[in-house]
Amino acid sequence: MSFLIKNGRIVDPITNxxxxxxxxxxxxxxxxxxxxxxxxxxxxxxxxxxxxxxxxFIDMHVHFREPGxxxxxxxxxxTSSAVAGGFTAVACMANTDPINDSSSITERxxxxxxxVGYCKVYPIGSVSVGLKGEKLSELSDQFLAGAVAFSxxxxxxxxxxxxxxxxxxxxxxxxxxxxxxxDMSLSKDKVMHEGVVSTxxxxxxxxxxxxxxxxxxxxxxxxxxxxxxxxxxxxxxGAVDLIRNAKKKGVNVTCEVTPHxxxxxxEEIRGFNSSYKxxxxxxxxxxxxxxxxxxxxxxxxxxxxxxxxxxxxxxxxEFDRVPFGVVGLETAxxxxxDRLVQSGILTLSEMIEKFTSGPxxxxxxxxxxxxxxxxxxxxxxxxxxxxTVIPNDFKSRAKNTPFSGWELKGCPVxxxxxxxxxxxxxx
Amino acid sequence: xxxxxxxxxxxLSVSELxxxxxxxxxxxxxxxxxxxxxxxKKIPTLRGKTVVNLFFEASTRTRASFEIAGKRLSADVINxxxxxxxxxxxxxxxxxxxxxxxxxxDVLVVRHPSSGAPEYLGRELSCAVxxxxxxxxxxxxxxxxxxxxxxQHKKEFNDLNVSIVGDIAHSRVARSDVAGLLKLGAxxxxxxxxxxxxxxxxxxxxxVTTNLDEAISNxxxxxxxxxxxxxxxxMAFPSAREYANTFGINKARLxxxxxxxxxxxxxxxxxxxxxxxxxxxxxxxxxxxxxEYGVACRMSILYLLSG
Numbered sequence: 001m002s003f004l005i006k007n008g009r010i011v012d013p014i015t016n017x018x019x020x021x022x023x024x025x026x027x028x029x030x031x032x033x034x035x036x037x038x039x040x041x042x043x044x045x046x047x048x049x050x051x052x053x054x055x056x057f058i059d060m061h062v063h064f065r066e067p068g069x070x071x072x073x074x075x076x077x078x079t080s081s082a083v084a085g086g087f088t089a090v091a092c093m094a095n096t097d098p099i100n101d102s103s104s105i106t107e108r109x110x111x112x113x114x115x116v117g118y119c120k121v122y123p124i125g126s127v128s129v130g131l132k133g134e135k136l137s138e139l140s141d142q143f144l145a146g147a148v149a150f151s152x153x154x155x156x157x158x159x160x161x162x163x164x165x166x167x168x169x170x171x172x173x174x175x176x177x178x179x180x181x182x183d184m185s186l187s188k189d190k191v192m193h194e195g196v197v198s199t200x201x202x203x204x205x206x207x208x209x210x211x212x213x214x215x216x217x218x219x220x221x222x223x224x225x226x227x228x229x230x231x232x233x234x235x236x237x238g239a240v241d242l243i244r245n246a247k248k249k250g251v252n253v254t255c256e257v258t259p260h261x262x263x264x265x266x267e268e269i270r271g272f273n274s275s276y277k278x279x280x281x282x283x284x285x286x287x288x289x290x291x292x293x294x295x296x297x298x299x300x301x302x303x304x305x306x307x308x309x310x311x312x313x314x315x316x317x318e319f320d321r322v323p324f325g326v327v328g329l330e331t332a333x334x335x336x337x338d339r340l341v342q343s344g345i346l347t348l349s350e351m352i353e354k355f356t357s358g359p360x361x362x363x364x365x366x367x368x369x370x371x372x373x374x375x376x377x378x379x380x381x382x383x384x385x386x387x388t389v390i391p392n393d394f395k396s397r398a399k400n401t402p403f404s405g406w407e408l409k410g411c412p413v414x415x416x417x418x419x420x421x422x423x424x425x426x427x
Numbered sequence: 428x429x430x431x432x433x434x435x436x437x438x439l440s441v442s443e444l445x446x447x448x449x450x451x452x453x454x455x456x457x458x459x460x461x462x463x464x465x466x467x468k469k470i471p472t473l474r475g476k477t478v479v480n481l482f483f484e485a486s487t488r489t490r491a492s493f494e495i496a497g498k499r500l501s502a503d504v505i506n507x508x509x510x511x512x513x514x515x516x517x518x519x520x521x522x523x524x525x526x527x528x529x530x531x532x533d534v535l536v537v538r539h540p541s542s543g544a545p546e547y548l549g550r551e552l553s554c555a556v557x558x559x560x561x562x563x564x565x566x567x568x569x570x571x572x573x574x575x576x577x578x579q580h581k582k583e584f585n586d587l588n589v590s591i592v593g594d595i596a597h598s599r600v601a602r603s604d605v606a607g608l609l610k611l612g613a614x615x616x617x618x619x620x621x622x623x624x625x626x627x628x629x630x631x632x633x634x635v636t637t638n639l640d641e642a643i644s645n646x647x648x649x650x651x652x653x654x655x656x657x658x659x660x661x662m663a664f665p666s667a668r669e670y671a672n673t674f675g676i677n678k679a680r681l682x683x684x685x686x687x688x689x690x691x692x693x694x695x696x697x698x699x700x701x702x703x704x705x706x707x708x709x710x711x712x713x714x715x716x717x718x719e720y721g722v723a724c725r726m727s728i729l730y731l732l733s734g
Binding site: 194195196198199200201202203204205207271272313316317318319320321 | 442519520521539540541542543544546547561562563564565596597599602625626627628630631
């Protein structure tokens, strides 16, 4: 099995490449990278003129609902959504049913992903048994089974001692704790950001301080223990500032932002539109701009979708009862291209970093390099193509997106995993 | 007399009304008040129309007021109460409401603990939806009857000083009253302990203070809110005793008040907490007038929305 990609613009921040070259892929690997590779008979050719070839994109924060709630999303539909969105690898959170707090669930997810998955799937184990925050899960056992990091995402680790222990223990394993940071005593049962909109609508609200307090605690614990921490879905200015300072001090911290947090604000909720209900909540423009600054100056390492599929029936309820979160695998890259690259906030190469080397470093999983010998996980982008968000066309089983109807400039047009096209819309 | 008619399908909030729409609703209320003063308090206006009161929260006054209003207009009025809490798995609000609509309901009057629930039903249903109080959001019929009561006594809203005292953060009455009063040209002050003032409260458009004497001293109208113990109001101050001492309205507190001051309260009163009995039953109080006008006000709304 071999094919040739002709005349593509190779943009690889890892090897610092940005030039038009040909790539020859054989047996899942990049075997040749140079100008004008001659086509052998029998080799298929993809004309990638005017397209951008990047290392395969990684979404390090998704929720697949398998095991337990496959009607919302299973590994097959979830990975199908991932490759449609340009991702060659995903890391899936532990809040399945049962919770992925043991090696047997981790193994089950990996087995299922090998059988039906369209892309690489890296399970994230839970920090605490049942996500309850009371007792550490068997982190070492989960790690040996294939868990790449640990997180109680959906909940913070409430107890500071448990968090300290998790950071110390995972440091021994060389993996990161992924931190959903909020002080639940300030944010429990709160449905949106505290500010002008919540006051106008009379909705119960979660102040930015809830996030900042927990981020501060966990950065201090990472500093204390030397453990590796990754702050999930940063949404507040305070959190960005704290992480920026911690990085200066040498704390082993990375962090991510979601496309919805850098492109939307709480103003969208006026009229009680529950498509914009997230945890952490969409905050106001000042916070959104702080996230943009964090992306620009490198404080924010990763863009992750926090893909959270929900069943339509669960969404047809009053605002308070609507579950938090939105799907994002199929919109993350177009949103990033349109809102960050086309608008000049990030260079194309900087944006690609946040989807490749950024997540790869944060959770220690392999990232393709566009050089001879690397495994051929590639994402191909068309920077000119207009992508219109039509939820009913999603490969994901869930349609809960805040971006319905948006027209975005630039989108993935092909996804290659280990030298095989798993999505191809070129031409 | 305003010339605009009311053309919306629903009545969901005061914020979405124009000043003319508000004045139109107040003018309509006048004509229904006359019916309530008759010996035989019933007119056939809504004969054959069905009004359903769907209440997901306890209510005495508002529900009775809507029921009496509907019956005086000869509508068939059904009361449904549900204590379905969010933790109980049951039929969804949408399904319940669609079933009620399917029975040929013309007007659905909804009270719900979730802010925005009536807006949600307004989008989902083709019958008229009236918000009878949603979470901490709005209580538009209360505001309309408050505005009507004020107009009966003060005639003009321009330059009228109205102070609203109590748990502003959790009060749907406060949000509706502030919106309505500002639209009609009044000066509004909101006042309460700082734990009961919502974040960025100035966005509501009223003056904000924690000084009760200041709120009272130049007020022409004083609207006192009920302390909403069921919405966490109890956590925002140390004790009912301390609240009564610092923010309770009593005779001594009113010493320097305007001699024409109107004292209002949406009810039910926590006597001795936010208001002392001698004030609630005293000469400035128009609390029972509010209740009386509430019926006429709701008659006018039911009439306009049942199309």
